[in-house]
Amino acid sequence: MSDPLRLGVVGLGRAFMLMLPTFAQHPLVRLTAASDPREEARRQFEADFSTPASAARSYETPEALCADPGVDVVYIASPHQFHVEHVRLAARAGKHILVEKPMALALADCRAMIQAARENGVHLLVGHSHSFDAPYLRATELIRSGEYGRPRMILAANFTDFLYRPRRPEELDTSQGGGVVFSQAAHQVDVVRLLAGSRISTVRAVTARLDPARPTEGAYQAFLTFSDGASAMLTYSGYGRYDTDEQLGWLGELGQKRDPSQYGSARRALAKIATPEEEAALKNKRAYGISTGGAGPFPVPAGHNHFGHVVVSCDKADLRPTAEGVHIYADERNWLDRLPVPVVPRSEVVDELYAAVRNGVPPLHSGEWGMATLEACLAILDSAASGREIDLGGSPAGV
Amino acid sequence: MSDPLRLGVVGLGRAFMLMLPTFAQHPLVRLTAASDPREEARRQFEADFSTPASAARSYETPEALCADPGVDVVYIASPHQFHVEHVRLAARAGKHILVEKPMALALADCRAMIQAARENGVHLLVGHSHSFDAPYLRATELIRSGEYGRPRMILAANFTDFLYRPRRPEELDTSQGGGVVFSQAAHQVDVVRLLAGSRISTVRAVTARLDPARPTEGAYQAFLTFSDGASAMLTYSGYGRYDTDEQLGWLGELGQKRDPSQYGSARRALAKIATPEEEAALKNKRAYGISTGGAGPFPVPAGHNHFGHVVVSCDKADLRPTAEGVHIYADERNWLDRLPVPVVPRSEVVDELYAAVRNGVPPLHSGEWGMATLEACLAILDSAASGREIDLGGSPAGV
Numbered sequence: 155m156s157d158p159l160r161l162g163v164v165g166l167g168r169a170f171m172l173m174l175p176t177f178a179q180h181p182l183v184r185l186t187a188a189s190d191p192r193e194e195a196r197r198q199f200e201a202d203f204s205t206p207a208s209a210a211r212s213y214e215t216p217e218a219l220c221a222d223p224g225v226d227v228v229y230i231a232s233p234h235q236f237h238v239e240h241v242r243l244a245a246r247a248g249k250h251i252l253v254e255k256p257m258a259l260a261l262a263d264c265r266a267m268i269q270a271a272r273e274n275g276v277h278l279l280v281g282h283s284h285s286f287d288a289p290y291l292r293a294t295e296l297i298r299s300g301e302y303g304r305p306r307m308i309l310a311a312n313f314t315d316f317l318y319r320p321r322r323p324e325e326l327d328t329s330q331g332g333g334v335v336f337s338q339a340a341h342q343v344d345v346v347r348l349l350a351g352s353r354i355s356t357v358r359a360v361t362a363r364l365d366p367a368r369p370t371e372g373a374y375q376a377f378l379t380f381s382d383g384a385s386a387m388l389t390y391s392g393y394g395r396y397d398t399d400e401q402l403g404w405l406g407e408l409g410q411k412r413d414p415s416q417y418g419s420a421r422r423a424l425a426k427i428a429t430p431e432e433e434a435a436l437k438n439k440r441a442y443g444i445s446t447g448g449a450g451p452f453p454v455p456a457g458h459n460h461f462g463h464v465v466v467s468c469d470k471a472d473l474r475p476t477a478e479g480v481h482i483y484a485d486e487r488n489w490l491d492r493l494p495v496p497v498v499p500r501s502e503v504v505d506e507l508y509a510a511v512r513n514g515v516p517p518l519h520s521g522e523w524g525m526a527t528l529e530a531c532l533a534i535l536d537s538a539a540s541g542r543e544i545d546l547g548g549s550p551a552g553v
Numbered sequence: 554m555s556d557p558l559r560l561g562v563v564g565l566g567r568a569f570m571l572m573l574p575t576f577a578q579h580p581l582v583r584l585t586a587a588s589d590p591r592e593e594a595r596r597q598f599e600a601d602f603s604t605p606a607s608a609a610r611s612y613e614t615p616e617a618l619c620a621d622p623g624v625d626v627v628y629i630a631s632p633h634q635f636h637v638e639h640v641r642l643a644a645r646a647g648k649h650i651l652v653e654k655p656m657a658l659a660l661a662d663c664r665a666m667i668q669a670a671r672e673n674g675v676h677l678l679v680g681h682s683h684s685f686d687a688p689y690l691r692a693t694e695l696i697r698s699g700e701y702g703r704p705r706m707i708l709a710a711n712f713t714d715f716l717y718r719p720r721r722p723e724e725l726d727t728s729q730g731g732g733v734v735f736s737q738a739a740h741q742v743d744v745v746r747l748l749a750g751s752r753i754s755t756v757r758a759v760t761a762r763l764d765p766a767r768p769t770e771g772a773y774q775a776f777l778t779f780s781d782g783a784s785a786m787l788t789y790s791g792y793g794r795y796d797t798d799e800q801l802g803w804l805g806e807l808g809q810k811r812d813p814s815q816y817g818s819a820r821r822a823l824a825k826i827a828t829p830e831e832e833a834a835l836k837n838k839r840a841y842g843i844s845t846g847g848a849g850p851f852p853v854p855a856g857h858n859h860f861g862h863v864v865v866s867c868d869k870a871d872l873r874p875t876a877e878g879v880h881i882y883a884d885e886r887n888w889l890d891r892l893p894v895p896v897v898p899r900s901e902v903v904d905e906l907y908a909a910v911r912n913g914v915p916p917l918h919s920g921e922w923g924m925a926t927l928e929a930c931l932a933i934l935d936s937a938a939s940g941r942e943i944d945l946g947g948s949p950a951g952v
Contacts, residue, residue, distance in 0.1 A: 306761045307774050309788045311708055313864070313871070358757050358776055358942060360784040362705045364868050373866060375706050375786050377757055377776035379940070385759040387774050387786040389708045395871035395882035396864050401800060418885050465712070465795050467772060469763050472712070472794035483794035486817050541778070543757060543942050 162225035163188040165232035166195040166442040175452040176500040187211040189219035202449040220247035234331035238263040245270035256340040257524035264525035280524030284461035285344035286502040289475035303469025308386035312462025316392030317372040318420035320437035333370035352382035357533035358543040398462040405477035409455035561624035562587040564631035565594040565841040574851040575899040586610040588618035601848040619646035633730035637662040644669035655739040656923035663924035679923030683860035684743035685901040688874035702868025707785035711861025715791030716771040717819035719836035732769035751781035756932035757942040804876035808854035
């Protein structure tokens with residue numbers, strides 16, 4: 155019988171909000187405890203997730219949360235720069251760990267996190283990243299079946315309004331983990347690595363900073379080669395102009411219906427704001443708390459989570475994961491391998507976490523996996539700065 | 554008053570067929586003479602283009618054509634490997650020259666062609682390439698206006714059935730100019746160079762040969778950087794699977810309406826053929842001759858010629874040239890800058906040729922221009938073979 159994971163959350167911010175519908179609805183997990191410096195969020199958490207059988211607990215600090223004996227898994231959704239410290243805390247307390255992407259900002263921190271998990275005998279998973287999304291997992295399954303031959307060339311393009319969503323100041327400072335390379339390449343590289351199925355050999359990239367008022371990378375292009383000969387072209391822009399959701403039937407990144415007539419809304423909302431403090435306050439309104447509620451009901455997804463337009467050219471077919479499934483373009487015909495519309499979004503994260511913790515199934519999105527993705531993201535920044543191709547062929551980070 | 558160019562055609566093959574609606578309908582050009590080894594084609598040409606005022610002439614050899622005093626401009630549409638010889642012939646005869654892309658297969662040949670034109674005081678233009686297409690010219694005009702800032706990142710993707718159209722054996726042999734790098738990157742690189750507006754600095758690329766029965770490059774990915782800091786990601790596949798015309802409202806490369814239910818038709822037609830000889834014969838059926846007719850009427854285009862999905866991210870807007878015009882994604886709103894549906898397809902080629910020959914306007918698509926595009930195509934092959942980035946920064950080939 156199922157024995158739901160008892161989840162403790164570090165950080166009731168925007169990342170938690172995006173995972174909330176999953177954790178609140180998935181039968182294999184239960185929101186048990188949380189830590190956050192904001193009292194409002196703590197009170198709301200207790201109110202939303204206490205049941206007649208057990209009271210949800212909340213703490214001011216991650217230390218206190220990790221001391222809670224009723225927590226099996228700690229979900230670390232604090233700002234990027236705190237991940238390494240919070241993973242160490244949780245590992246020492248013997249908790250299994252799900253840490254948000256990007257795993258960290260430096261490879262040394264990733265190594266420390268992997269070592270901390272190993273020494274304490276706990277599982278360490280990195281996510282959510284969009285490589286958990288069912289259409290990419292399904293495309294990978296089709297590729298691994300061998301029916302369509304090997305993946306040879308991958309095209310990945312995502313055009314969003316990322317840079318104009320409300321941000322805290324450090325999210326616009328690359329040295330503190332801001333910008334689209336740390337936050338968005340972490341998804342796109344993850345997706346492409348999953349589909350390619352072998353190690354990254356080389357990275358050549360450029361980045362662009364087009365808006366002096368948002369002085370971090372808002373766009374990039376990256377060319378990756380893989381050890382088995384595949385290659386991938388990644389283009390990302392967060393400048394809120396062309397929108398690749400047009401190529402996905404106007405189903406958005408979270409599987410939600412989009413309204414193309416709302417063009418420019420993120421930029422317009424931001425234009426009404428005068429100071430970085432006001433902007434941070436606006437971001438906080440999108441964090442968990444009284445204004446948001448949290449126990450549901452949650453919107454029913456119209457499709458799957460996705461990360462833009464992706465085409466994988468294999469020896470014998472092109473595969474295009476979409477919000478609805480995987481479109482297969484074979485020699486004679488093309489068809490949509492439709493996936494059922496998900497009831498619980500991002501349920502794949504809990505499925506993988508549960509399989510690891512309860513059944514000992516080695517997770518795909520391990521610490522080593524997350525470290526290899528970070529390594530590629532850092533290589534994108536390096537290549538853009540140096541104008542040179544970065545060779546990762548001899549790197550210790552594996553697939 | 555207009556004084557139409559009297560055009561002599563070398564080679565009544567497939568390239569000529571694609572330009573025929575232009576030459577037959579554009580008021581500034583008149584099809585006057587042609588050379589082709591096939592008697593059927595010569596007879597048809599005379600029948601189609603003789604008028605009461607003057608008989609159209611046809612010749613077995615390019616030499617004889619170039620000796621015709623009634624020819625102002627020679628259009629060289631012979632197979633790639635003959636371009637250099639035929640350009641030399643025409644230049645020595647004092648004819649202005651339009652030579653099909655790719656201009657040649659080696660830079661030394663390009664230099665020889667440029668020198669021959671210069672020594673004989675004639676204009677040398679290279680095309681048609683899709684960088685002549687009105688939507689790219691319009692996008693370039695918008696970029697040069699400065700209203701949207703500089704071009705920073707270009708995404709270009711084209712997925713077609715190129716490799717499964719009927720071919721002569723040498724078109725499947727890269728050493729003889731076969732494959733998609735010589736034939737199709739010549740378009741895509743040309744388009745991207747036009748939009749970027751500065752010299753190519755570096756080229757990193759991979760190519761793929763996915764079908765042993767068609768043993769040449771059928772796909773490539775190329776990452777270009779430019780001297781003013783822009784970059785471009787090019788993906789091309791000619792394997793007849795995913796089709797980027799889906800992103801262009803099912804208007805095809807020639808501006809024609811496409812029927813997506815005809816999926817796989819090129820491959821199916823080819824599958825009925827047993828030998829390379831049969832295939833070459835099928836290709837010949839698509840050349841000019843009795844079976845095709847040539848004097849019209851010609852289909853009315855539904856849109857403009859194009860070369861797949863292209864997005865140019867500038868400082869202040871994304872521009873997306875399509876078969877209908879240029880879609881502009883600015884900060885506040887997005888709209889289609891619609892271009893009138895062309896009456897004569899590819900009329901831009903004759904416009905540029907006429908302006909050069911009759912009015913002395915230096916052509917955009919000069920010999921130097923064509924040479925720089927070939928240089929990038931050769932760099933794609935070099936980079937794919939060596940696994941290294943190719944530095945073109947110090948190259949003599951200009952924009």
